[in-house]
Amino acid sequence: MATGEIILKLRKQQGISQEELAEMMYVTRQTISLWETNQTSPTIENLLRLKNIFGVSLDKIVCGDAEKESKFNSNSVDTICSTLAYAMGIEAPKCAAEKNVELANYIDKVFDGEKADRIVMYNPDAIAQWIYQKYPEYLDSAKKSTDKEIYLSTVMPSVTPVCFATMYTGAQPSVHGIQKYEKPIITIDTIFDALVRAGKKVAVITYGKCSIGRIFLERDIDYYHFEEGGIEAVNAKAMEVILRDEHDFIVIYNGNYDSVMHKKGPESARALAELRLNDHIFGVISNLIKMHWRHHNTLVGFAMDHGCHEIDGGCGSHGLDMPEDINIVHLYKGYAKVKS
Numbered sequence: 001m002a003t004g005e006i007i008l009k010l011r012k013q014q015g016i017s018q019e020e021l022a023e024m025m026y027v028t029r030q031t032i033s034l035w036e037t038n039q040t041s042p043t044i045e046n047l048l049r050l051k052n053i054f055g056v057s058l059d060k061i062v063c064g065d066a067e068k069e070s071k072f073n074s075n076s077v078d079t080i081c082s083t084l085a086y087a088m089g090i091e092a093p094k095c096a097a098e099k100n101v102e103l104a105n106y107i108d109k110v111f112d113g114e115k116a117d118r119i120v121m122y123n124p125d126a127i128a129q130w131i132y133q134k135y136p137e138y139l140d141s142a143k144k145s146t147d148k149e150i151y152l153s154t155v156m157p158s159v160t161p162v163c164f165a166t167m168y169t170g171a172q173p174s175v176h177g178i179q180k181y182e183k184p185i186i187t188i189d190t191i192f193d194a195l196v197r198a199g200k201k202v203a204v205i206t207y208g209k210c211s212i213g214r215i216f217l218e219r220d221i222d223y224y225h226f227e228e229g230g231i232e233a234v235n236a237k238a239m240e241v242i243l244r245d246e247h248d249f250i251v252i253y254n255g256n257y258d259s260v261m262h263k264k265g266p267e268s269a270r271a272l273a274e275l276r277l278n279d280h281i282f283g284v285i286s287n288l289i290k291m292h293w294r295h296h297n298t299l300v301g302f303a304m305d306h307g308c309h310e311i312d313g314g315c316g317s318h319g320l321d322m323p324e325d326i327n328i329v330h331l332y333k334g335y336a337k338v339k340s
């Protein structure tokens with residue numbers, strides 16, 4: 001495939017019009033058309049810009065076929081942070097990668113060009129893309145209460161603190177500083193800092209010894225951390241916070257699938273039961289938002305950190321550079337304000 005066809009294909013895949021791409025590239029629509037029909041070629045500067053817009057490697061734009069066999073999703077989880085900032089109309093954190101064009105387009109459509117004034121991120125741990133695809137019946141509520149799938153590659157090593165640090169800073173591990181399974185407090189700019197600067201109120205609801213409860217500490221946000229009571233305590237607090245309707249951005253963490261998956265294997269009955277529990281909680285939260293937040297534009301995400309794979313002895317693991325661990329799917333739903 002020549003570069004022109006590759007640009008055309010990537011543009012169509014991401015649902016961008018020639019006009020929209022022209023605007024993002026600061027060129028005319030005619031220029032895009034000339035590129036796509038191989039009548040002219042983009043300069044190297046333009047190729048680099050296209051690479052960022054499409055969230056793919058330079059190789060993929062220049063010789064798409066060579067990378068066609070890649071088993072990894074082309075968009076990185078580092079694009080989510082800027083997209084959440086974009087959804088709320090606030091400035092992205094300082095080191096964040098460019099936004100995810102597909103999700104940004106969805107947000108523009110669903111809110112009719114307006115911004116979201118509420119975001120709720122439900123973060124399950126370790127639900128791989130392959131699990132999502134193999135067991136759709138266990139994620140039925142999550143599928144039914146969302147209408148946008150975003151396929152992503154997470155970062156390496158594919159372990160929880162590293163991946164959530166990238167999700168909420170938009171930065172690669174070498175930049176945010178967490179490069180192994182450790183939980184120091186992040187010192188670079190995060191979505192939470194960007195939200196606080198914009199005058200937004202944030203709630204982070206977590207339990208146990210989880211990463212999200214630690215690496216984002218020391219910000220002027222509300223932390224609801226439960227040493228005891230597990231996911232039930234988190235769930236109850238999440239519902240209370242939604243009903244109180246005082247926070248603009250809410251993060252809810254559930255690590256049950258991850259902990260059972262490690263001990264019993266990703267496809268064990270016990271692990272699949274935790275999958276269903278995630279699905280159920282997300283469904284309840286989605287319903288609550290739908291019923292009680294009619295006066296808000298709310299973006300809700302079902303957003304995992306990394307995947308997992310089975311290892312010998314009926315156990316599960318993750319952390320490797322393999323599709324099972326790296327490929328994830330985020331599910332999103334925008335609830336537009338009910339106009340009276």
Ligand SMILES: [Zn+2]
Nearest residue numbers: 126258262318
């Ligand atoms: Zn784990």
